[in-house]
Amino acid sequence: MTPPGAAQPRGPRPRHLLGLVLTLLIIVLPALSVSPPAAAADPFDDVLATINTYRAWLGLPPMRRHPALDAAASSHARYYQLNAGDPSLAGMGLHQEQPGRPGFTGADMQDRARAAGYTGWVNENIGLSGSMAASVDWFIATINHRLTLIDPRYTDIGFGAVNDGKVRIEVINVGAPTWSDTATPEWVAWPPDGTTGVGLKFWGEAPNPFPGASYPVGYPITLKYHGRGTVVFTRATLTAGGQPVPVIAQTGNGWLTRRTFMIAATSPLQPGTTYTVTVEGQLDGAPFTRTWSFRTASGDGERLSRGLPVAPPPAGVATADPAVRQLWQATDGLVGTGIDGRTWLWGPDTFAAPREPYVEAPGGTRQVYYFDKARMEITNPAGDRSSPWFVTSGLLVRDMIRGEVQVGDARFQPVGPANVPVAGDPAPQNPDAPTYAALRGVATVAGDHRAPKRIGAAVRETLHQSGAVGTEPSLAGYTTLAAYDEVTGHNVARVFHDWLAAQPWQATYVVGRPITEPYWVRARVQGSPQWVLIQAFERRLLTYTPANPPGWQIEMGNVGRHYYEWRYGEPPPTR
Numbered sequence: 414m415t416p417p418g419a420a421q422p423r424g425p426r427p428r429h430l431l432g433l434v435l436t437l438l439i440i441v442l443p444a445l446s447v448s449p450p451a452a453a454a455d456p457f458d459d460v461l462a463t464i465n466t467y468r469a470w471l472g473l474p475p476m477r478r479h480p481a482l483d484a485a486a487s488s489h490a491r492y493y494q495l496n497a498g499d500p501s502l503a504g505m506g507l508h509q510e511q512p513g514r515p516g517f518t519g520a521d522m523q524d525r526a527r528a529a530g531y532t533g534w535v536n537e538n539i540g541l542s543g544s545m546a547a548s549v550d551w552f553i554a555t556i557n558h559r560l561t562l563i564d565p566r567y568t569d570i571g572f573g574a575v576n577d578g579k580v581r582i583e584v585i586n587v588g589a590p591t592w593s594d595t596a597t598p599e600w601v602a603w604p605p606d607g608t609t610g611v612g613l614k615f616w617g618e619a620p621n622p623f624p625g626a627s628y629p630v631g632y633p634i635t636l637k638y639h640g641r642g643t644v645v646f647t648r649a650t651l652t653a654g655g656q657p658v659p660v661i662a663q664t665g666n667g668w669l670t671r672r673t674f675m676i677a678a679t680s681p682l683q684p685g686t687t688y689t690v691t692v693e694g695q696l697d698g699a700p701f702t703r704t705w706s707f708r709t710a711s712g713d714g715e716r717l718s719r720g721l722p723v724a725p726p727p728a729g730v731a732t733a734d735p736a737v738r739q740l741w742q743a744t745d746g747l748v749g750t751g752i753d754g755r756t757w758l759w760g761p762d763t764f765a766a767p768r769e770p771y772v773e774a775p776g777g778t779r780q781v782y783y784f785d786k787a788r789m790e791i792t793n794p795a796g797d798r799s800s801p802w803f804v805t806s807g808l809l810v811r812d813m814i815r816g817e818v819q820v821g822d823a824r825f826q827p828v829g830p831a832n833v834p835v836a837g838d839p840a841p842q843n844p845d846a847p848t849y850a851a852l853r854g855v856a857t858v859a860g861d862h863r864a865p866k867r868i869g870a871a872v873r874e875t876l877h878q879s880g881a882v883g884t885e886p887s888l889a890g891y892t893t894l895a896a897y898d899e900v901t902g903h904n905v906a907r908v909f910h911d912w913l914a915a916q917p918w919q920a921t922y923v924v925g926r927p928i929t930e931p932y933w934v935r936a937r938v939q940g941s942p943q944w945v946l947i948q949a950f951e952r953r954l955l956t957y958t959p960a961n962p963p964g965w966q967i968e969m970g971n972v973g974r975h976y977y978e979w980r981y982g983e984p985p986p987t988r
Contacts, residue, residue, distance in 0.1 A: 456732065457572040460545045463735040464562055464570070466798050467553060470605045472598050473565045479588060481531035482571025485518070486584040489525055489537075490573035492516035494580045505619055507539045526586060533569065533590040536561045536669070543581040545574055546726065546738060552585075555618045556633050559603060560669045561587050565596040565639060599640030602690075604632075606705035610743065613709055614681040622675050623661050630661065631678025632709070634690055638672045642697040646674040650691045653683065685711030729763030729782075736804050737782055737789050744918065756968045758923070760785030764986050765977060772821030781807070783977050783985070786969045787923075787952065806923060809976040811951045813849040814928070815858040818980055831979035835970060836945045836956050837936030844878075846936035849975070851880040852949055856929045863902025864930050870894050872906050872946065876932035888933050888944060891959060898926050906931035908957045909948055912967045924969075925951025 458478075465475040493502060495515040510517050510525070519525035522537040538558045540548025552558035561567065562585075569588035575581065604611045614629040623630065634651075638644040649662035658678050665673040674692055682688065689706045730741045744758045764785070768778040774792050782789040788807035796803055812818055813833070817825035830850035837843045855862055855876070871889035874882055895907035905927050913920045931948040938945065938958065946957040947970075954970035961968075977985045 457545060457574075459732070459735045459738070460549055460572065461570065462798075463546065463549055463739070466735070468563060470608070470799060471563055471601055471603075473563060473601070474568055476568055476570040476587065479531065479569040479571055481529040482526060482535070482569055482586040482588050483573065484529040484571070485522070485525040485531065485535075486537075486571045486573030486586045488516065488518040488529065488573070489522075490575045490582050490584045492518065493582045493584075494575045494577065497580045508537055522586060526588065531569075531588055533588045534566075534592045535586055535588045536564075536567065537587075538562070538585040540583040541581055542583065543576050544726070544731070545572060545583045545585075546731065546735070548583040549585075550742075553603075554612055554615070554632070556622045556635055556665075556673075556675055557618060557620060557667070557669050559633075559635065560637065560673065561585075563601055563603060564637075565598065565601070566593060595641055596639040600636065600638060600703065602636045602703065602705055603634065604707040607707070609708040610710040611682075611707045613684060615677055620667065622665065622670065623663070623677060626661055626677070627679075629681055631658075631680065631682045634676040636674045636676075636690075636692050636703060638696075640696075644672055644694060644696050646692060646694040648693040649674060649676045651676065651678055652689045652691075653686050658688070682709050684709055727762035729766065733763060733766065733782055733789075734780065734791055734794070734804075736791070736798055740789070740804055741784075756965060757784075757786055758918070758969070759787055759789070760973065764974070770820045772824055784973045785971045787973050788976065801919070801922065806925075806952050807976070808925065808951050809972050810849070810949050810954050811858050811925075811928060813972075813976055813979055814852045814856045814949065816850075816853070828980070831975065833975045833979055834936065835949070835954055836934060836947050837938045838940065842940065843937045845942075847876050847878050847880070847932075847934050847947075849949075849979075851876065851878060852929055854880045855882065855932075856949060857901045857903060858928060862929075864904060866897040867894050867904050868897055870904075872931050872933070874930060874932050876934050876947075882932070885933060885944075892931075892946070892957070894931075901926045901928055903927040903930055906946060906948055906957070908946070908967060909955050912955075924953040924955070 461476065461478060468475060489510070492510050492514070493507070496502060499514070501509070501511070508522055510520055512520065519528050522535050526535040538552050538561055540551060542548045542551065552562060566589045567587040569590065571586045571588075573584040612632045615631065615633045616629050617623070617626070622633070646664050649660055651658040651660045659680075660676055660678055662674060662676045665671055665675055674694075676690065685708070687706055687708045689704065692703045694701055726738055726742055726746070730738050741759055745760070762784075763782045765783040767781060769781050770777060771779040771792060775794070779790060779792045780794070788809055790805045790807055791803070792805065808819065813831035816830040817827050820826050830853050832840075832848045832850050834840055834843045834846040834848055835852070837846050857863055870893060872892050872894060873884050873886055873889040875885050876882055892906050892908045894904040895910040896905045897903070898905065909931065913924065927948060927950050929949040931946055933944050933946050935942060936945050943958065943960050948955050954972055956968050956970055958966055958968070974985045
């Protein structure tokens with residue numbers, strides 16, 4: 414962090430903090446060479462990458478896996494499994510072992526680490542979610558558990574877990590080879606300045622940082638001082654839109670929370686709101702002020718942050734890069750539980766995760782993840798993980814219409830436009846629907862086929878399976894043209910424009926720019942012929958089916974599956 418009174422963070426500016434779970438208990442074309450999905454060297458490496466991303470936001474050094482801490486954490490997870498019926502294994506008793514019990518390796522975390530060969534100072538976090546990633550999400554959204562992960566003095570880490578269908582436990586041991594009462598940076602504030610997507614509620618933890626509080630309270634805020642001298646915190650204020658927000662604020666007195674000011678609004682925070690925190694106090698008798706801001710989540714991220722039940726990510730997502738996992742959990746996590754009844758943004762899980770040729774990627778290949786609706790890509794794994802473009806969404810629709818696979822920033826391999834239906838049932842059951850190839854004559858994929866601006870005009874143009882454009886006057890009453898993209902030269906149907914404007918995510922990132930006009934097409938949907946309005950964007954294809962029930966009239970086409978079938982010449986793998 415920068416000196417007192419400033420509001421700019423040290424290191425990469427954090428952009429999104431999505432999907433924090435706030436309660437522990439609810440928690441081929443022959444010419445293209447494709448490698449099989451690469452298994453992670455260790456499933457906990459991805460979790461470590463997440464923790465180190467949080468630390469990077471704060472300017473902290475990354476943690477490193479230590480075999481002795483891995484052994485200590487694993488042995489304690491095993492002890493819990495062997496003694497799961499012991500009532501003492503609850504609350505703070507989770508960190509204790511009893512001599513003579515099966516699997517005993519040490520009475521406390523320090524003893525267990527020493528027995529495993531670690532000589533430094535140790536602390537421990539324990540979750541019971543069934544997913545190490547979900548427990549880390551919960552840890553960072555609490556106080557005591559958060560402080561172990563964002564303390565600059567702890568630089569070593571180990572993981573252990575058991576999930577045998579009956580017993581679930583996740584253990585993280587953090588260690589400091591040597592100990593000091595001071596560390597750099599001196600000030601560590603959470604949420605970091607400039608963070609967006611912050612949670613709304615806090616239901617407490619053990620030990621309870623706010624005795625007597627009426628839970629839930631607002632997302633917990635912490636400011637810890639690691640410098641020299643004596644710090645006294647005297648006052649904390651929280652404002653939103655210039656108006657004060659009532660808070661609980663107190664200095665911690667435990668080993669973890671000493672020299673930490675703990676702050677929470679007395680009621681849950683409001684979604685999509687910017688909050689400013691100001692902390693005043695004295696450092697060796699001299700007054701100081703620290704001020705920073707963050708913004709709470711909205712949309713799907715807000716639903717997650719309200720402590721609603723969130724299942725562990727599905728198998729494919731769970732083994733993906735942590736940036737992919739966090740993006741999916743923040744957008745589609747609640748759809749998977751059935752709590753959010755909207756259509757998928759990406760899909761229920763990855764169905765393939767190959768490395769594909771890409772000239773600018775390290776080694777000439779990049780990791781991609783195929784979902785029903787799209788493909789996530791990581792071209793530079795050493796890039797800025799705080800950037801919203803660290804994970805990109807493939808230009809799949811553009812490539813299928815253009816008939817070329819992109820294999821570099823400016824390199825393409827000709828394949829031929831995709832003969833895959835753009836809407837409705839698969840090809841054998843949907844012979845009359847236009848394909849991506851049929852859009853080639855009306856799409857702007859190489860600076861061609863721009864359309865004039867016609868905002869306000871009724872959408873009644875039709876597209877035949879052959880690519881021929883016609884009109885159907887009876888369809889003119891459904892929607893009009895609402896916007897025009899000057900870059901690609903296409904109008905956007907109002908039903909799509911208004912729907913995109915209401916989404917919590919950035920449309921350019923998810924769908925891209927429009928590359929065709931909107932067209933009505935005849936397609937078979939579950940065997941029934943009907944009119945469907947389609948419009949192609951660079952990354953997605955949107956459909957509007959008036960006959961569908963509300964909430965499902967606008968959907969994203971299964972572009973990820975369509976692209977995979979086109980590129981590899983075979984049906985996508987089944988889950």
